[in-house]
Structure formats: structure tokens, C-alpha cells
Amino acid sequence: MQTQVTKTLNGLDTAQMMATIEAIKGQPDLGRFQFRARNRWIDGGENRSTIRDFYGAGREDDSRADAFTFTNGEPPILLGHNEGANPVEFLLHALAGCVTTTFVLHAAARGIRITRLATELVGDLDVQGLLALDDAVSPGYEQIRIRMDVEADCSDAELADLLAFTHAHSPVCNTVCRPVPVVLERVMTHGSF
Amino acid sequence: MQTQVTKTLNGLDTAQMMATIEAIKGQPDLGRFQFRARNRWIDGGENRSTIRDFYGAGREDDSRADAFTFTNGEPPILLGHNEGANPVEFLLHALAGCVTTTFVLHAAARGIRITRLATELVGDLDVQGLLALDDAVSPGYEQIRIRMDVEADCSDAELADLLAFTHAHSPVCNTVCRPVPVVLERVMTHGSF
Numbered sequence: 001m002q003t004q005v006t007k008t009l010n011g012l013d014t015a016q017m018m019a020t021i022e023a024i025k026g027q028p029d030l031g032r033f034q035f036r037a038r039n040r041w042i043d044g045g046e047n048r049s050t051i052r053d054f055y056g057a058g059r060e061d062d063s064r065a066d067a068f069t070f071t072n073g074e075p076p077i078l079l080g081h082n083e084g085a086n087p088v089e090f091l092l093h094a095l096a097g098c099v100t101t102t103f104v105l106h107a108a109a110r111g112i113r114i115t116r117l118a119t120e121l122v123g124d125l126d127v128q129g130l131l132a133l134d135d136a137v138s139p140g141y142e143q144i145r146i147r148m149d150v151e152a153d154c155s156d157a158e159l160a161d162l163l164a165f166t167h168a169h170s171p172v173c174n175t176v177c178r179p180v181p182v183v184l185e186r187v188m189t190h191g192s193f
Numbered sequence: 194m195q196t197q198v199t200k201t202l203n204g205l206d207t208a209q210m211m212a213t214i215e216a217i218k219g220q221p222d223l224g225r226f227q228f229r230a231r232n233r234w235i236d237g238g239e240n241r242s243t244i245r246d247f248y249g250a251g252r253e254d255d256s257r258a259d260a261f262t263f264t265n266g267e268p269p270i271l272l273g274h275n276e277g278a279n280p281v282e283f284l285l286h287a288l289a290g291c292v293t294t295t296f297v298l299h300a301a302a303r304g305i306r307i308t309r310l311a312t313e314l315v316g317d318l319d320v321q322g323l324l325a326l327d328d329a330v331s332p333g334y335e336q337i338r339i340r341m342d343v344e345a346d347c348s349d350a351e352l353a354d355l356l357a358f359t360h361a362h363s364p365v366c367n368t369v370c371r372p373v374p375v376v377l378e379r380v381m382t383h384g385s386f
Contacts, residue, residue: 008237010236010237011235011236011237011238011239012237012238012272013272016272017272020270020272021324021326024320024321024324024326025326028321028326028327031319031320031321031324031326031330032317032318032319033317033318033319033320034315034316034317034318035279035281035282035285035315035316035318036282036285036313036314036315036316037282037285037286037289037313037314038289038311038312038313038314039286039289039290039293039311039312039313039314040310040311041293041297041307041309041310041311042204043203043204044201044203044204044205044297045204045205045294045297045298046204047289047290047293047294047310049285049286049289049290051278051282051285051286054268054282056270056271056320057270061268061270063268063269063270063275064268064275068277068278068282070263070278070283070286072286072287072289072290072291072293072294074294075247075254075256075257076256077213077249077250077254077256078249079205079206079209079210079213079298082256082257084261085244085261085263086228086290086294087286087287087288087289087290087291087294087364087365088228088287088291088364088365088368089228089230089244089247089261090263090283090286090287090290091284091287091288091291091365091368092228092229092230092242092244093230093232093242093244093263093265093280093283093287094265094280094281094283094284094286094287095280095284095375096230096231096232096240096242096265096280097232097240097242097265097279097280097283098265098280098281098284099377100232100234100240100265101238101240101265101267101279101280102323104234104237104238105238105272105323106325114234116234117233117234117240118231118232118233118234118382119231119232120229120230120231120232121229121230121231121232122227122228122229123227123228123229124225124226124227125225125226125227125228125364126224126225126226127217127224127226127249127364128217128221128224129362129364129367130295130298130362130363130364131214131217131224131362132299132358132362133214133217133218133221133224134221137224138367138371139361139362139363139364139366139367140364140365140366140367140368140369140370140371140373141364141368141373142373143373143374143375143376144373144374144375144376145375145376145378146375146376146377146378147378147379147380147382148377148378148379148380149379149380149381149382149383150379159379160379163377163378163379165325166377167375167377168332169322169323169324169325169332170323170332171280171281171318171320171322171323171332171333171334172280172281172284172333173332173333173375173377174322174331174332174333175281175284175333175334175369176333176368176369176373176375177333177372177373177374177375178331178333178372179370179371179372180333180334180335180336180337180369180370181336181337181370182288182336182337182338182339182360182366182369182370183336183337183338183339184292184339184341184356184359184360184366185338185339185340185341185356186340186341186342186343186352186353186356187340187341187342188342189311189340189342190342
């Protein structure tokens with residue numbers, strides 16, 4: 001009889017984690033991913049995204065039987081009917097999740113066990129930018145602040161180091177902090193996506 | 194008997210839209226918004242955000258009876274179990290929604306009626322950055338491309354102008370294209386959020 005023991009730390013399979021890291025070290029092209037979303041306008045401030053396929057680790061992923069769907073909406077003060085959270089709120093959700101997952105991953109790589117982790121995010125935004133009322137006002141967030149409440153089996157100094165490392169290595173945090181080019185072009189597909 | 198007629202264009206109440214713009218022009222402070230999210234780590238790459246309250250137009254919003262909740266997850270290749278879309282995919286959803294809503298809003302302001310609008314987004318990302326395997330690789334998206342399929346009652350030149358205007362004025366697009374500071378700090382709340 002064989003017994004297979006899966007060692008996990010912070011809910012991550014540590015053997016798989018180290019194997020993934022070694023595989024990418026040996027063949028850096030495996031690190032290249034392409035993520036995708038398709039979105040359809042419904043009416044007013046309501047639209048819906050479908051997310052399923054992506055490319056990564058050298059192939060098209062086929063792990064998702066069904067697509068995820070998410071609805072953007074706007075509150076009444078922004079001309080909507082609360083059909084969903086609005087896009088700038090979804091950005092905060094993406095940032096919260098990415099900072100959390102990056103923190104948990106690198107804690108596991110360092111052998112740190114996390115017992116509690118929660119974040120609170122606030123982002124300041126002046127809609128004069130969106131409405132093109134004042135060219136001096138940027139349409140995007142001015143700043144986003146993340147407060148993290150975390151408890152783990154390590155020192156405060158180790159947590160502080162992990163926090164700084166997370167800020168530098170979280171993909172969404174890096175996409176927000178750094179200028180990332182967005183190409184927006186019109187195509188004629190006649191409704192095919 | 195009084196009859197109230199609400200004029201809408203692209204699903205937006207045009208009178209409310211113009212009144213909002215005039216109000217903010219007269220009192221620019223009304224344009225200041227603060228959006229918020231609270232997130233709790235569950236296990237591994239799974240975590241969940243709660244989004245409800247925000248500040249805007251000079252007061253705390255109370256239009257949402259219930260909070261929105263969204264779950265981040267990761268696919269197996271990224272050590273998860275597809276508990277939800279992952280954070281970088283949620284960023285694409287936020288960007289798709291914001292570009293769409295900005296386009297629809299400014300089309301309405303210009304008197305353009307949209308009959309169809311869909312987008313397809315792809316974002317390239319090298320996980321060597323996240324894994325800190327190569328300092329020369331940025332952890333965030335290298336580039337995001339948005340292909341928009343749109344049909345409206347105006348000329349191609351007007352649509353091209355609206356597309357460029359949208360790129361410049363979409364809050365999420367602007368947050369991605371421009372460097373936006375993210376402050377990440379540890380707080381001791383002992384699980385209170």
C-alpha cells in the first residue's frame with residue numbers, strides 16, 4: 001500500500017510550488033501567460049464580462065468547464081441602477097486579491113504560516129477627469145491605500161519585509177504603480193464576440 | 194394629469210446626466226469620490242471581497258441594500274482550484290467595463306446612439322516577475338490590447354474620435370496607463386475587518 005502525502009502551507013501544495021518554480025527557471029518561456037476577457041455592453045452603465053480561456057506554461061489552459069461571468073454596473077449617483085459593482089471598484093477587488101495571493105505565496109516559499117489575513121482598500125478619484133471638466137484632473141485613481149491585517153508565525157520584521165516584497169512583486173499592484181500601455185482599437189466583427 | 198417623460202440615450206437619463214455635469218461644474222468638490230473594498234483571505238489563492246459603501250457627490254452613498262461579493266481564485270497551473278477568476282483577469286474585467294461605460298457616456302453626451310458594443314481584451318504577463326526569478330521582468334502586465342466592435346448612428350471618423358477620447362478619459366484605463374501610487378501598510382485590527 002502506498003500513501004501519498006501532500007504537504008501544504010497556507011493552502012498551497014509546496015511540492016507543486018517548488019516544481020513550478022524549477023520548471024520555469026529551466027525553461028523561462030513557460031512563464032509567459034496571456035489572460036483574456038470578453039465583454040458585452042447591455043445598457044447604460046451595465047455590461048458583462050466572460051472569462052474562461054488563457055494561455056500559460058506553454059499551452060492553452062483547459063481546466064475550466066464553465067466560464068466566469070461578472071457584471072459591471074453603476075450606482076444611481078453615477079447614472080446607473082446598481083446592476084453590479086462599478087469598474088473602479090472591481091479594480092480594487094483585483095488589487096486586494098493580487099496583493100493577498102502574492103503575500104500568501106511568498107510567505108509559503110519562506111516557510112511562514114499565515115493564520116489571518118484581511119485587507120481594506122480605499123481609492124480616491126475625482127470624476128471631473130472622467131467627465132472632461134478639468135484637464136488638470138487625472139481621470140484615474142489619485143492614490144490607492146491598502147491596510148493589511150495579518151497574523152503569522154514569524155517576527156514583525158519578517159512581515160514588514162514580506163509586505164515590501166509583495167508591493168514590488170504583485171502583478172496587479174505593479175500594473176497600477178507602473179505605466180502599462182493599453183492599446184484600444186476598433187475592429188469590425190459584426191457581433192461575433 | 195401630469196406625464197413625466199424620461200429621455201434616455203444609450204440607457205442613460207440625459208437630463209440627469211446634464212444636471213450632474215452642471216452641478217459638478219458649479220461645485221467641483223462634488224466630483225470627489227472615494228471607493229472601497231474589504232477582502233478576506235480564505236486559503237491558498239482563494240480570497241473574497243465585499244464592496245458596498247463609497248463616498249461621492251458630497252456624502253456617503255446609501256443606495257445599496259446589500260454588499261457585492263466577489264471571489265478571487267487561481268487555476269491549477271497557478272496552484273489553485275479555479276475558485277474564481279484570478280486577480281489579473283478581474284483587472285481585465287474592470288478595464289473592459291470602464292472603457293465601455295466611458296464610451297457609452299460620452300457618446301450620449303455627443304448625441305450618438307450606440308446599437309452594439311462588445312470588447313475583447315488580451316493581456317500579456319510573465320510570471321517570472323511574480324516569482325522573482327528575473328529582476329528584468331516586470332511582475333505586471335506588459336501590455337493590454339482591447340479590440341472594440343461598435344456600431345452607432347455616426348460616421349467612422351466620429352467613432353475614431355470617441356475611441357481616442359475614451360482612452361484618455363476612462364478612469365481604469367488611466368489608472369493602468371499612468372503610474373498611480375499604491376500605499377501598502379500593516380495595521381493591527383485583530384480581525385475587525
